[in-house]
Amino acid sequence: MMQQKPLTKRRVLGIVFVILGGALGITAFPEFWRVVHLELVTYLNNGITNAVLGAIIFYLLFLVLANPMLRAMRQLEKALFKQSPSFLLFGSVFSLIGLLLANVVSIPLYRMPIFVLNTVVPILLMIALGYLGFKVGTTRLDEWRKFLQPKKRNADVLERKVDDNFRKYKILDTSVIIDGRIKEIAKTGFIEGTLMVPNFVLHELQLISDSADNLKRARGRRGLDILNELQKDESLSVEMYDGDFEDLTEVDGKLVKLAKLLDGIVVTNDYNLNKVCEFQNVPVFNINQLANTLKPAVLPGEAMTVTVVKAGTERQQGVAYLEDGTMIVVEDGQHYLNKPLDVIVTSALQTAAGRMIFAKPAHQQKGLNEK
Missing domain, CATH: 3.40.50.1010 (5'-nuclease)
Incomplete structure (x- = not known):
């Protein structure tokens, strides 16, 4: 028993080309035979021959265009997979609306005896209006979502207006x-x-x-x-x-x-x-x-208890931290590493990176005051 080959993208694309070529052959070749004055040759100008010739021509086109089209399809798939479901939904819905509108507009054209008017122009209309519908659906997603969402009662009263x-x-x-x-x-x-x-x-x-x-x-x-x-x-x-x-x-x-x-x-x-x-x-x-x-304000002269955790850079400074992460630089604080120390705030500095507090050990400040 022969094993059936799986339907790859290339094979499916080839089948689509052949079917499309056959359909266009049935439509277009009678006009071609008339132009070359062979419309009376029945073994040429018949449905089967026209379909076969159209299918062969489109299959040859497929052999030339298959690789570029498959690359374009892969890129399109990658681009679509990155989009959100709402993007795909609104894009698809509005594309269908554009195609439907193109078909409605093309109804009078289908009855025209001229090939360009009854076939080519409707195809161009479908491409143009389908693309236009896709762009309309995907470029204003927020507006469409708001339009489709049911309004809550009293929404107009509760909704604040945008201002400064x-x-x-x-x-x-x-x-x-x-x-x-x-x-x-x-x-x-x-x-x-x-x-x-x-x-x-x-x-x-x-x-x-x-x-x-x-x-x-x-x-x-x-x-x-x-x-x-x-x-x-x-x-x-x-x-x-x-x-x-x-x-x-x-x-x-x-x-x-x-x-x-x-x-x-x-x-x-x-x-x-x-x-x-x-x-x-x-x-x-x-x-x-x-x-x-939102950090609490610290004023010069305020007392607090800190633990010096590391040495500073100048004058035997020590560095401590408040619970909110604020850094405190304690003068002569290196002598009190990893020990609780009562300090007096001397100044505070606010920078873009945060706040920095400078302090002295309380017993030094007390000694200065006694003198």
Whole structure:
């Protein structure tokens, strides 16, 4: 018993070419025989001969075009696999609408006796309107989703209008998702509106989670876990942005452009992205700046107890840390390594990297006061 060969992509494409060639041969060859004055030769001008000739011609075309077409199909598959289900759904639906419209417009043309009008023009219309439908469906995904979502009762009353004091979309970058604090901040209600995760940020997270470096891989997977937790939390409004900006390669540039497009706010921990947003007048939330702002104020003369954990760089300094991570530089602190020490704050310095406190041992300050 002969083993049946599997239907490969190449074989299926060849069958499609042969069937299409046969169908076009039946349609086009009668006109060809008429032009060359052979329409009365019955063994040439008949359905079977026309179909066979059309199939042979298209099979020869297939032999020439097969490899380029298969390469194009593989590239198309890779591009489609990267897209979200909503991108594919809206693209397919609107493409079908475009094809249906092309068929409706072509109904009068099908009755024309001229081959170009009854065959070529309808095909061109299908290609043009199908492509137009695909572009309409995939370039305005957010608007279509909002249009199809049922409006909640009193939505018009509860929905805040976008103005200088409120912007609906808070666009998350990779660093803030990996950091994870955004989830707890959003749950407290301090961040209003919708958390938006662009598809290109998700793609960057996937690349990091697939990294050969163990630390990067762990950070990427943590980011994906945080993202899943955000989506599962019903108390939070989280949306994906499926579009992309193919003219830009850097994720930071895409985030800035998206924020301008949606009149949103970029949420980040990245110092450089923060500066780029400020330079381009794009609103930005920096979680690290928020954390530094929320640290309790420390005033000169305030007393506290710390543990010096390492030596400093100058004047036998010692370095200690508060529970929130604030670094304290203690003068002459090297003599008290790994011991609790009462200190008096002398000054505090706020930098872009955080806050730094300078202090002296309390007994030294007390001695100076007694003198």
